[in-house]
Amino acid sequence: MENSNNSTSKVVYTGTTTTTGGRQGASKSSDGRLDITLTPPGGRGEGTNPEQLFAAGWSACFLGAMGKSAAIKNIKLPADSRIDAEVDLVLSDTEGYSLQVRLNISLPGIDREDALAIAEHAHTLCPYSKAIKGNIKVETIIL
Structure with missing residues (x-):
């Protein structure tokens, strides 16, 4: 192709x-x-439901992308890293149904600045992040 x-x-x-x-x-x-x-x-x-499936798929993919992003910075993600993904089904009287997402990220032992950089870069690697970029509201939260 x-x-x-x-x-x-x-x-x-x-x-x-x-x-x-x-x-x-x-x-x-x-x-x-x-x-x-x-x-x-x-x-x-x-x-x-589809929202739970999307949350599971995206968070799994995104955690993998964060591992690649961390490796570029010579950082190893801790084994207990996790993402609590929240996918909201939203109904607007003007636009109908849409989604919004919060990726709540826990990277124990990694300082906040590095964690934010890893997550930001992971959005450029993760196919789910690329697919929805600019289409839905996404919050990336470092816990």
Whole structure:
């Protein structure tokens, strides 16, 4: 695949799922590793919702990107590093539904200035951060 800036790129992985029933349905991955029931936010019963799935996916990807960012600064992320991701489903009377996110980041033993720099740089590496840049409100909070 050619990019407009004459660099080449290749697909390294494709995640494939089939979803039926929308927010009151189910999703299953093509390899069978993911097989979940979907429920609306705050719904009763077992299952999860798209906001929780997005929070899990983004926080996992972002933590990996922070590891790469830290390595550039010759810093090793502590084993107990974590991200508490909060994804809000927002309803506006003028724009309908949208999302907003808070990434609450804990990097024990890393000073605040380095933690902020690592997180800022990670946004330039993480595919989720790149995909939503400028589209939704995102707060990156160092705990």
